[in-house]
Amino acid sequence: MLVADRGYAFFLDPAEMRRNHVTAADVARFIRHYRLADNAADPAVLPDRYENRKQELLYRLAVTPRGLRRARACARGRRPDAVGAQSWRSPDSRSATTRARNWGLPST
Numbered sequence: 001m002l003v004a005d006r007g008y009a010f011f012l013d014p015a016e017m018r019r020n021h022v023t024a025a026d027v028a029r030f031i032r033h034y035r036l037a038d039n040a041a042d043p044a045v046l047p048d049r050y051e052n053r054k055q056e057l058l059y060r061l062a063v064t065p066r067g068l069r070r071a072r073a074c075a076r077g078r079r080p081d082a083v084g085a086q087s088w089r090s091p092d093s094r095s096a097t098t099r100a101r102n103w104g105l106p107s108t
Contacts, residue, residue: 024064031062 012027037043037054046054063071 025067028062028064028067031059032057034058 036050036056040046043054
């Protein structure tokens, strides 16, 4: 079902997923719960440095494109002055300008 893994994104084969009755949400759920021990051929024989980390998650986040769109919409809908809300930045903010410079994009 996996076409490619870029380390930050997984590219799925929709035809293979349909044949196996698996959705993108199913894959995201699997990845969210994937632990260090799951990645070992034999979890009982992990190197000593990983012994206390068997239950450590390998990925911090796994969402579908729809889930990501919903999360972004939710974040944009927050009031900047709401209690506990992190401040959001406009496209002309310093952090956006810094990202553009670092990524080699033309400045606005």
